[in-house]
Amino acid sequence: MRRTKGTPRRRSQQRERILELLKSTDSHPTANWIYARLRRDFPALSMGTVYRNLAVLAEQGLISRIGFGSTFDRFDANTGHHYHFICDHCGTIVDLDLPVDESLNGRVRAAAGLEARSHDIQFRGTCASCARRIVSNRS
């Protein structure tokens, strides 16, 4: 949107309603759901506005995008149950050789009454080679 550095963000009806809407629900809406919902108040609303505002809100830490982090589908021939480590810097995904804790599924039943059949864990951090690169580039 071409912003000159340092200029403060302006408020907008649309952005405020998007945040309010997200705060009012415990579902995890898609952009399209928000769009459909807000069209009642702003008949001319566009998807571009929805996406732009979601990006701003996420950048401000007021909301978070949930997902795997990668834009691409990724495939794995290791079909056994295992956890993943994802590097925040280079996006590399590493299979972890960590014992899988199947008792976690039972904890979900105890806490929420939901029957969890399986679970996945993604750890996030900096992989070894990125850590090395970052240390050596320290300014």
Place this chain on the structure above:
Amino acid sequence: MRRTKGTPRRRSQQRERILELLKSTDSHPTANWIYARLRRDFPALSMGTVYRNLAVLAEQGLISRIGFGSTFDRFDANTGHHYHFICDHCGTIVDLDLPVDESLNGRVRAAAGLEARSHDIQFRGTCASCARRIVSNRS
């Protein structure tokens, strides 16, 4: 691809090489990486073939797609650390009120030497309303 029910799947050079390639690596390739790699052996290979075969292999349980399960980005105004339950049937995502186990990050360091800063867990199963629907439709 228009398959008449019950007809057996035929083998294909391309599919076998895709599986072999996935088994030979511990990275978690994207479709495009596989495509580029296999083009050496099949100069006329098309992306359509890659995607079709990945779908077949996944359907046969020989590989798995890793990701959040949803095609769409989803947004959440609950920015505190929490785990998710995803219903396999309807895709609903539920925030879990489960204690977050920060010690898991340390276990990754101990086991793999990787510095995990955070982690996410997605439990999968059938949500309450889908479970009800399925029981009542039992044939």
Place this chain on the structure above:
DNA sequence: GTTCATGCAAATCGTTTGCACAATG
């Protein structure tokens, strides 16, 4: 020879972006 798998290209889907105009401070 029948039916499935491939290659190609066009279509689709979610998301992003350029531009002229409206809203904000």
Place this chain on the structure above:
DNA sequence: CATTGTGCAAACGATTTGCATGAAC
């Protein structure tokens, strides 16, 4: 009034699909 935010439409990138031809069995 200077600059951001919006709406619109076109662009984009990943994935999917229709169709004619080639491969499997």
